[in-house]
Amino acid sequence: MTDTLADSPGSGSGAGAGSGSPEAPGPHRPGAAERLRRALPALGSLQSYIGLVLVIAVGIATKGAVFWNQTNLTNAITAFASRGILAVGVTLVILTAGIDLSVGSILGIGSMTAAMLLVHHGLSPLLIVPACAAVGALFGFLNGVGTTWLKIQSFVMTLAMLSVVRGIDRQVSDNVAVGVQLIGPNGQPTRKADAFAKLGTPGHQLVSGSWLPLFGRAGVGYPLVAFFAVCVVFQLILSRTRFGRHIYAVGGNPVAARLSGVNVTLVVIAVFTLSGMLAGFAGPIDAAYSASADPLAGTGYELDAIAAAVIGGTSLAGGKGSITGTAVGALILTLLDNVLGLNAVSDNLQLIIKGLIVVVAVVLQRPGFLRGAVDPLARRIRSGRG
Amino acid sequence: MRPDEDVAADSAPPLLRMRDIAKQFPGVRALTGVDLTVHGGEVVALLGENGAGKSTLMNILAGVHADYDGVIELDGEPARIHSPRQAAHHGITMIHQELNLVPELSISDNVFLGRELRSRRGTLDRKAMHRRTAELLAELGLALPPQRPVRECRIAERQLVEVAKALNGRLKVLVMDEPTSALAAAEVERLFTVIRSLARRGVGIVYISHRLEELKEIADSVTVLRDGGNVGSRDAHTVDRDELVALMVGRPLDNLYPRATEQRSEGPVRLEVSGLTFTPTPGQSGTALHDLDFTVRAGEIVGLAGLMGAGRSEVLESLYGARSPVTGSIKLDGRRYAPRSPRQAIRRGLALVAEDRKAQSLVLDNTVRFNTTLAALHRFLRPWRTVNRRAEKAAAAEQNAALGTKTASVETVVGTLSGGNQQKVVLAKCLLTKPTLLLVDEPTRGIDVGAKAEIHALLDRLAEAGSAILAVSSELPELLGICDRIIVLCEGRITGEFHRDPAHGPVAAQEAILSAAMARQAVLASGSTLLGSTHD
Structure with missing residues (x-):
């Protein structure tokens, strides 16, 4: 392959100088602003970072060190980690221009599966977590099959799945919560129950000991590690792999994707399966965090997950967005919850504020939204008066 | 009059x-x-x-x-x-080619869409609307019940329903x-x-x-x-x-349709189609194709001419695996080829420049690089199917530079480019898959004259270099300018075939092709006919 462009492969970048310009003497270095602008799509939208800074500023302004200390922050993020993981899966689905409403229910059945495997079968957490992920993946796969082969709109398919999975959850649990704090004959928690409990514990509460001691000492528990690991892995999949490329292509223009040789059906089934898998994977974390598997666990989580994706700049029309954006969106929601809680804002008011923030986020993220809103108005005035 | x-x-x-x-x-x-x-x-x-x-x-x-x-x-x-x-x-009312009616609503609802009559209670006055619609339809010589849903009307009837709608205002x-x-x-x-x-x-x-x-x-x-x-x-x-x-x-055709040589040397047969038949399933759009036979040689540009709805795009899409069910026998370089998906077609060396570049070819919100390499990502894969972005970027830049795409960089969003440059990105995408048979559908639709000439020159160069090209265009001068041979379709059948013959003027050729394209019922046996003969 010969290079005909100014952009020499070693310089990493430089096409910004124009495709027709002569070879620069040294490697061309784009300015900081240019680099930032190019990196932005992968990092989420600038607006969401501004939002994050705003929430933190409000937190510090109103509560100072009560808000801005390691214990409070890790607690807050740990509480939100399972929803953050759901948001990653939902983002994948939204990128293909679909929607997944069933993740809350799948998290619920994941948490119930985890509790039952632990309590009734005494399985090790090392086996429970992948088992729950597999259960979730199965339901996600069915979502994918429904939307592709049966050509059911994803909204309808996953709404139905939300109901079915919740029903199964309640049926197998007999509508009774399953506690996961098993007490051994010596009056102490059993070793397995102890290990399972760590799945949901913020780092600073981890007693010295067996599981993930390193993270424990650094103040970072398993839920945080899991959330950030999921974010990193899926952001890399999106930005670095062919599969990631195909996800954007399917969401951006499914016809063009198909005519370019992308197996659209397979990509759609894969993202639903992954979304289900992540929801199932989040189940044990949620069960461990709340110390029991409630048959209603995860109810309404899908809305938080979708909100995180949307606040993070993912377009419901598909083809635009990133996991990094979703992670920032999840952080915004987390810290907002926390700040409002610390300030003793009532639950009802919290819901209203969250809803408003989603609306504001979407409007702010419209490219050139100001121009778009003003232009037609200006034209109407022009044509109306002269 | x-x-x-x-x-x-x-x-x-x-x-x-x-x-x-x-x-x-x-x-x-x-x-x-x-x-x-x-x-x-x-x-x-x-x-x-x-x-x-x-x-x-x-x-x-x-x-x-x-x-x-x-x-x-x-x-x-x-x-x-x-x-x-x-x-x-x-x-002022315009009746578009693709009619603007709501298929699920009744004739009367469509005729009164946006200016519904209401009774004193504020509810729809269906009786009055039906009565008025029936009057309008009668004026137009249509005996249809106003309650009939538009989707159950024939095209010609729908057209008159549009006229009735216009008359109602x-x-x-x-x-x-x-x-x-x-x-x-x-x-x-x-x-x-x-x-x-x-x-x-x-x-x-x-x-x-x-x-x-x-x-x-x-x-x-x-x-x-x-x-x-x-x-x-x-x-x-x-x-x-x-x-x-x-x-x-x-316009002078010579300037717009540059050719390196008048008569290209004939290569081996690349595509051999016999009995190609496509029958759209109910609810599927598109014209049925009936028993088509034709060949395309390496180094040859073959044009598909015909009116709208003649089945030209359907031929390309059938060959590309984008239409089913397709029957008949297709051979590529002498080997059997039964395309079941575009993916398969690309693997066998086909590439399609689709008719509507915005709807079918480009992910408009994404970059030139993303679009250029989308069909050829397998060439830039490292272990774990990760994309070697440096190689990818270099290849996208090289291919677009070769085609003369005017873009600030390959990271520019495709949707911001002009039509001609977008089309060059589509061509770059196709060429990056190294096709041996290039299918182009309306390659220069909606782009300016300069870019048209560049794309014509590119197709000519590709043919010179041994590619086989099957081209569809509604602009007859374009086909006459770039093609070695033109196959005329009418209602899914081949109604004529013309060889390049510079002795006759382009206008004469145009008329002959138009006649074949309009041979509505009189379907002619396919076969080679000399330029200038007519088929009526």
Whole structure:
């Protein structure tokens, strides 16, 4: 392959100088602003970072060190980690221009599966977590099959799945919560129950000991590690792999994707399966965090997950967005919850504020939204008066 | 034709006068200084090749394009038309080729869409609407119940429902965009009767058509557009067909269709199709293909000509694995080839430049790089199927530079480029898969003349280098300019085949091809026929 462009492969970048310009003497270095602008799509939208800074500023302004200390922050993020993981899966689905409403229910059945495997079968957490992920993946796969082969709109398919999975959850649990704090004959928690409990514990509460001691000492528990690991892995999949490329292509223009040789059906089934898998994977974390598997666990989580994706700049029309954006969106929601809680804002008011923030986020993220809103108005005035 | 023709033309100001209309699209100058005059009761035929600016001009009149330069006068008064609503207010109605009806609603609901009659209680007065609709339909000679859903009506009936809808309001100017392209002969006659009766009532009619022989029968005057400008108006009753074709084609073909050599050496047969049949399943769009036989050699550009709905795109899409069910035998380089998906087709060395680059070829919100390498990502994979972005970027930049795509960088969003540059990105995407058989569908639609010539030169170079190319275009001069051979389709059948023969003029060839393309019922045996012979 010969290079005909100014952009020499070693310089990493430089096409910004124009495709027709002569070879620069040294490697061309784009300015900081240019680099930032190019990196932005992968990092989420600038607006969401501004939002994050705003929430933190409000937190510090109103509560100072009560808000801005390691214990409070890790607690807050740990509480939100399972929803953050759901948001990653939902983002994948939204990128293909679909929607997944069933993740809350799948998290619920994941948490119930985890509790039952632990309590009734005494399985090790090392086996429970992948088992729950597999259960979730199965339901996600069915979502994918429904939307592709049966050509059911994803909204309808996953709404139905939300109901079915919740029903199964309640049926197998007999509508009774399953506690996961098993007490051994010596009056102490059993070793397995102890290990399972760590799945949901913020780092600073981890007693010295067996599981993930390193993270424990650094103040970072398993839920945080899991959330950030999921974010990193899926952001890399999106930005670095062919599969990631195909996800954007399917969401951006499914016809063009198909005519370019992308197996659209397979990509759609894969993202639903992954979304289900992540929801199932989040189940044990949620069960461990709340110390029991409630048959209603995860109810309404899908809305938080979708909100995180949307606040993070993912377009419901598909083809635009990133996991990094979703992670920032999840952080915004987390810290907002926390700040409002610390300030003793009532639950009802919290819901209203969250809803408003989603609306504001979407409007702010419209490219050139100001121009778009003003232009037609200006034209109407022009044509109306002269 | 009309008794009052001369009176109307001389004394009163014309019903409609568009003066010095200009329109600029991003990257393309669509219209410059176009004039159009329509008198009350007159049928004006608007002629021109595809891309000449007819649709743009009519869309301006119908208020679809809000921004344009120039003046529109109605009855001598300047009229402000910047939205479909304003156009409707002035009594201007356009009947688009793809009709604008809501299929699930009834005829009467469609006729009254947006101006529903209400009873005193505020509910819909269906009885009155049905009654009025029945009257309108009767006027048009249609015996249909007003309650029938539009989706159950035939195309010709739907067209008249659109006319009824227009008549229900205040109708002064009616624009019809190729109304007869999908009609059978008897239906055409009925439509003409309706048009004549509308004209008698004083409605001004702008009639867009490619069927030259219709014009004498229905039109009073003919206005010809070419490359976004007026090239002349003629009396429809006296003008002869050759003169119109000459006006439409006009430009020197040699400049626009550069060829390295006049006669290319024939390569081995790359594609051999026999008995290709495509039957759309119910609910699937597209024209059925009946038992097609043809071959394409390496180093040859073969054109597929035909009217809208002749099945040209369906041939390409069938070969590309994008249509099913397809039967018949296809051989690629002598080996059996049964395409079941575009993915498979790409693997076997096919590439498709689809008809609608925005809807079918590009992910508009993404970058030039993303789009260029989308079909060829397998060439840039490292372990774990990760993309080697450096190699990918270099290849995208190289391919686009080779095609002369004008873009700031390969990280530019494709949607911000001009039509011509977008099309070059599509071509770059196709070429990056290293195709041996290139299928191109309307390769130069909606792009400016300069970019057209560049794309023609590119196709010529590819053929010289040994690629086989199968090209579809609605612009006959384009096919005549670039192709070694032209296959004519009509209603999914091959009705003629023409070899390149520079001895005969392009106009003669155009007529012969048009005749074959319009051989509606008289389907001819496929086979090689010499240029200039006609098939009727």
